[in-house]
Amino acid sequence: MAKSMKITVRVWRQTGPDAPGHLEEHLVPNVGPDMSFLEMLDVLNEHLIETGKTPIAFDHDCREGICGACSMVINGSPHGPRKATTTCQLHMRSFDDGDVITIEPWRAKAFPIVKDLVVDRSSFDRIISSGGYVSVNTGGAPDANAIPIGKADADEAFDYAACIGCGACVAACPNASAMLFVGAKVAHLAKMPQGQVERGKRVLNMIQTMDNEGFGSCTNHGECSASCPKEINLDAIATLNREFMRASLFGK
Amino acid sequence: MDLNARIPSGPIAKKWEKHRFDMKLVNPANKRKFDVIVVGSGLAGASASATMAELGYNVRCFCYQDSPRRAHSIAAQGGINAAKNYQNDGDSVYRLFYDTVKGGDFRSREANVYRLSQVSVNIIDQCVAQGVPFAREYGGMLANRSFGGAQVSRTFYARGQTGQQLLLGAYQALSRQIGLKNVQMFPRHEMLDLVLVDGHARGIVTRNLITGEVRSWAADAVVLASGGYGNVFYLSTNAKGCNVTATYRAYRRGAGFANPCFTQIHPTCIPVSGHYQSKLTLMSESLRNDGRVWVPKKKGDARAPKDIPEAERDYYLERKYPSFGNLVPRDVASRNAKLVCDEGRGVNGPGSNAVYLDFADAIKRLGDKGVSDRYGNLFDMYERISGDNPYRTPMKIYPAVHYTMGGLWVDYNLMSNIPGLHVIGEANFSDHGANRLGASALMQGLADGYFILPYTIGNYLATANKGKVTTDHPAFKAAEQGVHARTTKLLSLEGKRSVDSFHRELGLIMWNHCGMARTREGLQKALGLIPELRDRFWREVRVPGSGEELNPWLEKAGRVADFLEFGEVMCHDALTREESCGGHFREEYQTANGEALRDDENYCWGSVWEFQGVGKTPKLHKEPFSFEYVKLATRNYK
Numbered sequence: 001m002a003k004s005m006k007i008t009v010r011v012w013r014q015t016g017p018d019a020p021g022h023l024e025e026h027l028v029p030n031v032g033p034d035m036s037f038l039e040m041l042d043v044l045n046e047h048l049i050e051t052g053k054t055p056i057a058f059d060h061d062c063r064e065g066i067c068g069a070c071s072m073v074i075n076g077s078p079h080g081p082r083k084a085t086t087t088c089q090l091h092m093r094s095f096d097d098g099d100v101i102t103i104e105p106w107r108a109k110a111f112p113i114v115k116d117l118v119v120d121r122s123s124f125d126r127i128i129s130s131g132g133y134v135s136v137n138t139g140g141a142p143d144a145n146a147i148p149i150g151k152a153d154a155d156e157a158f159d160y161a162a163c164i165g166c167g168a169c170v171a172a173c174p175n176a177s178a179m180l181f182v183g184a185k186v187a188h189l190a191k192m193p194q195g196q197v198e199r200g201k202r203v204l205n206m207i208q209t210m211d212n213e214g215f216g217s218c219t220n221h222g223e224c225s226a227s228c229p230k231e232i233n234l235d236a237i238a239t240l241n242r243e244f245m246r247a248s249l250f251g252k
Numbered sequence: 253m254d255l256n257a258r259i260p261s262g263p264i265a266k267k268w269e270k271h272r273f274d275m276k277l278v279n280p281a282n283k284r285k286f287d288v289i290v291v292g293s294g295l296a297g298a299s300a301s302a303t304m305a306e307l308g309y310n311v312r313c314f315c316y317q318d319s320p321r322r323a324h325s326i327a328a329q330g331g332i333n334a335a336k337n338y339q340n341d342g343d344s345v346y347r348l349f350y351d352t353v354k355g356g357d358f359r360s361r362e363a364n365v366y367r368l369s370q371v372s373v374n375i376i377d378q379c380v381a382q383g384v385p386f387a388r389e390y391g392g393m394l395a396n397r398s399f400g401g402a403q404v405s406r407t408f409y410a411r412g413q414t415g416q417q418l419l420l421g422a423y424q425a426l427s428r429q430i431g432l433k434n435v436q437m438f439p440r441h442e443m444l445d446l447v448l449v450d451g452h453a454r455g456i457v458t459r460n461l462i463t464g465e466v467r468s469w470a471a472d473a474v475v476l477a478s479g480g481y482g483n484v485f486y487l488s489t490n491a492k493g494c495n496v497t498a499t500y501r502a503y504r505r506g507a508g509f510a511n512p513c514f515t516q517i518h519p520t521c522i523p524v525s526g527h528y529q530s531k532l533t534l535m536s537e538s539l540r541n542d543g544r545v546w547v548p549k550k551k552g553d554a555r556a557p558k559d560i561p562e563a564e565r566d567y568y569l570e571r572k573y574p575s576f577g578n579l580v581p582r583d584v585a586s587r588n589a590k591l592v593c594d595e596g597r598g599v600n601g602p603g604s605n606a607v608y609l610d611f612a613d614a615i616k617r618l619g620d621k622g623v624s625d626r627y628g629n630l631f632d633m634y635e636r637i638s639g640d641n642p643y644r645t646p647m648k649i650y651p652a653v654h655y656t657m658g659g660l661w662v663d664y665n666l667m668s669n670i671p672g673l674h675v676i677g678e679a680n681f682s683d684h685g686a687n688r689l690g691a692s693a694l695m696q697g698l699a700d701g702y703f704i705l706p707y708t709i710g711n712y713l714a715t716a717n718k719g720k721v722t723t724d725h726p727a728f729k730a731a732e733q734g735v736h737a738r739t740t741k742l743l744s745l746e747g748k749r750s751v752d753s754f755h756r757e758l759g760l761i762m763w764n765h766c767g768m769a770r771t772r773e774g775l776q777k778a779l780g781l782i783p784e785l786r787d788r789f790w791r792e793v794r795v796p797g798s799g800e801e802l803n804p805w806l807e808k809a810g811r812v813a814d815f816l817e818f819g820e821v822m823c824h825d826a827l828t829r830e831e832s833c834g835g836h837f838r839e840e841y842q843t844a845n846g847e848a849l850r851d852d853e854n855y856c857w858g859s860v861w862e863f864q865g866v867g868k869t870p871k872l873h874k875e876p877f878s879f880e881y882v883k884l885a886t887r888n889y890k
């Protein structure tokens with residue numbers, strides 16, 4: 001191991017949704033630069049367990065930057081300092097010996113805290129189930145090459161479809177708006193010929209659900225896209241607004 | 253144990269069609285009366301839940317993540333196979349079937365594999381109809397790439413995030429059914445037991461991971477789509493939560509566990525960097541299309557790769573397997589990496605093994621931009637994790653546990669030996685024999701979920717006539733009590749060690765003795781070490797927190813406790829199979845030049861293990877395999 005660092009973490013502890021929370025400080029000695037951020041927390045948790053204390057709860061699963069489970073605000077930035085990088089893909093080489101790192105959960109009305117750094121993001125699932133799909137049953141689909149799709153369109157649709165549903169955009173937004181997340185799905189399907197038929201209904205229903213879930217409105221800060229680990233472009237929001245106008249005006 | 257595979261009669265190409273006609277149907281109005289439980293929301297579980305709901309069944313779907321969209325399938329990178337022959341390069345259903353049987357080293361069931369190849373073409377159509385943004389050519393047609401173990405280009409992909417895009421397609425189909433109230437989704441619920449009534453699978457017991465509530469769910473049929481058990485090795489490319497609990501609990505209730513020792517070690521992963529390592533990251537196999545694998549010819553050559561001249565490099569895969577070169581199947585590629593490292597030619601310094609995967613030639617041919625178009629996100633990921641820039645210096649890779657071919661035994665209808673218990677996706681022992689070809693797991697998960705199970709389960713429901721049960725039945729109460737008792741016991745242990753520390757220890761035993769190379773001696777040793785470790789676990793572990801709250805350590809403890817029993821089953825299986833085939837390499841059984849030596853005379857069967865009690869040797873049953881279409885032959889990738 002190249003070098004060993006001493007890191008102090010100040011981490012949010014909260015036992016349940018309605019309990020008061022506070023920042024708790026721990027020193028983690030022997031942090032290596034090749035450790036991932038979550039491995040650093042693993043090491044700390046293991047120490048807490050061995051010394052009879054309560055370890056810190058956080059969401060994670062793939063640890064490859066793709067499942068969207070990990071969700072920490074690190075020194076004020078969702079997913080931490082590195083561009084286009086989820087918390088699980090952040091490595092300690094992004095920090096220096098002696099650093100004090102503050103770790104907090106996503107904060108938004110629509111993402112109630114479950115415990116410590118774990119929040120409830122089921123509102124995102126409800127938005128998708130209100131319209132973020134193509135209504136096609138299994139079976140009877142035409143041959144996959146029946147409708148050619150230009151490479152540029154397919155690539156652009158992919159760029160939007162790459163959203164991992166992590167919620168960093170909401171956590172970064174001063175209004176806790178979900179416009180980037182919703183826009184990404186709407187833009188993905190609007191770019192594909194298969195998404196055309198339900199275009200209007202989709203955007204109206206998804207926006208309605210988004211509002212009902214308690215997400216704020218967009219006032220063009222752009223923080224969402226800046227902290228998005230998949231670099232979903234702000235154009236997603238422009239597309240969302242355009243699709244919404246189109247649907248509201250023409251009912252389709 | 254009833255191991256009748258129920259393979260339909262007739263020529264292989266007609267079996268599935270004939271079977272679909274012969275199966276009993278549930279009439280549309282009656283489907284609503286049937287409740288089906290699906291455990292898992294990965295490609296297999298999400299596609300099955302959505303499709304069954306579309307057909308009219310009442311579906312309850314469970315997963316342990318906070319959202320079905322986060323199932324482990326999301327992480328699949330490289331692609332999905334289908335016999336579309338869009339490239340006109342000689343592919344066909346028969347060739348995919350042939351490649352899969354051969355790639356699996358003749359330890360799978362021909363009829364199932366043929367059906368898988370047949371429905372592969374429908375999968376791509378279905379996914380495109382859902383709006384999945386697959387890679388396209390400039391003319392607007394779907395693009396393909398080639399993958400290990402095949403000489404045609406039949407792999408469809410969406411950059412390096414194919415699993416994500418396919419899973420989001422299935423998740424969206426599932427979400428639509430959730431919105432329509434045809435599926436009730438239960439995220440953050442873990443299945444902890446299977447409930448049998450009159451010998452049929454009639455429900456499950458779950459723990460709500462937020463509140464800790466333990467409760468039962470009754471149904472007319474149960475489907476397990478709970479994924480693979482690679483995490484028995486602690487370090488693997490699987491998501492941290494992947495576990496054997498759902499299938500292992502079913503095994504304890506009498507389901508046969510088939511070929512548990514058939515595990516796949518993926519050749520191209522980022523090497524271990526330290527003792528704190530929590531998981532290993534896969535670099536998609538598609539990289540082997542353009543990357544060249546090499547090590548120095550000289551032992552202990554510590555020069556930087558750029559200082560090692562061409563003449564002193566050993567491109568060992570190209571040298572040993574000229575016709576497949578860097579694209580040999582995974583088991584062959586992995587074993588060869590281990591061989592050169594065992595010879596002392598590894599390149600990651602002492603104590604950590606690795607070989608080079610070099611893109612210099614591809615960059616010369618295609619430029620940085622060309623390479624980045626193909627593999628950009630993988631290169632970025634490599635750079636983020638290792639701190640090295642793979643455009644300038646070769647990647648370092650080493651094999652890691654990746655996939656488990658073994659799983660619960662199922663018949664042609666994907667039903668286990670327990671009537672009503674169906675198993676799909678990586679959780680079943682499936683179609684991949686002793687080695688799975690790249691890009692075939694996604695294919696199998698979606699084949700099972702979209703196109704096979706929704707129909708075969710109808711046959712069971714139409715013929716079982718079991719009537720309704722409720723969760724008041726004593727079998728449910730007893731199972732709930734069992735779950736409570738175990739949870740209480742885990743929480744009451746007054747040890748000092750973390751669950752992870754035991755998991756790591758188990759992983760090391762499994763990797764050393766039941767990993768890439770196995771010996772009789774080593775396996776016997778492991779069979780002594782595992783029960784001893786298990787005893788210590790139940791004395792020395794500390795599980796903090798309570799059972800009535802979100803408690804990730806309690807979840808882990810339950811999973812590791814099951815791995816500590818299951819590891820033994822794997823070792824028994826590996827010990828019993830005195831041959832080498834696919835991912836199962838017994839050092840005693842190899843050819844003069846180190847290739848796997850299969851023994852068709854004595855081992856042309858699938859092992860199916862029956863639980864006899866914790867710590868007791870399970871009982872072995874066999875399903876003989878016969879090969880009518882693909883002639884039993886030694887695999888040759890030279």
Ligand SMILES: Cc1cc2nc3c(=O)[nH]c(=O)nc-3n(C[C@H](O)[C@H](O)[C@H](O)COP(=O)(O)OP(=O)(O)OC[C@H]3O[C@@H](n4cnc5c(N)ncnc54)[C@H](O)[C@@H]3O)c2cc1C
Nearest residue numbers: 292293294295296316325330331443479677678691693694
């Ligand atoms: C890094 C990586 C890359 C891969 N790339 C490819 C590729 O390019 N091509 C390819 O074909 N294959 C690939 N594979 C393999 C493939 O991704 C998996 O085999 C496949 O996705 C498994 O799908 P599944 O639906 O069977 O299970 P999973 O996706 O693992 O889903 C399991 C589900 O079961 C749930 N579950 C598990 N246990 C419980 C429980 N006890 N209670 C409740 N719920 C439970 C989980 O919550 C989850 O929803 C890759 C695998 C890895 C690790």
Ligand code: SF4
Nearest residue numbers: 163164166167169228
């Ligand atoms: S848009 Fe970006 S930040 Fe928001 S949920 Fe998707 S991936 Fe996360």
Ligand code: FES
Nearest residue numbers: 063066068070088
């Ligand atoms: S743990 Fe999956 S994205 Fe971070």
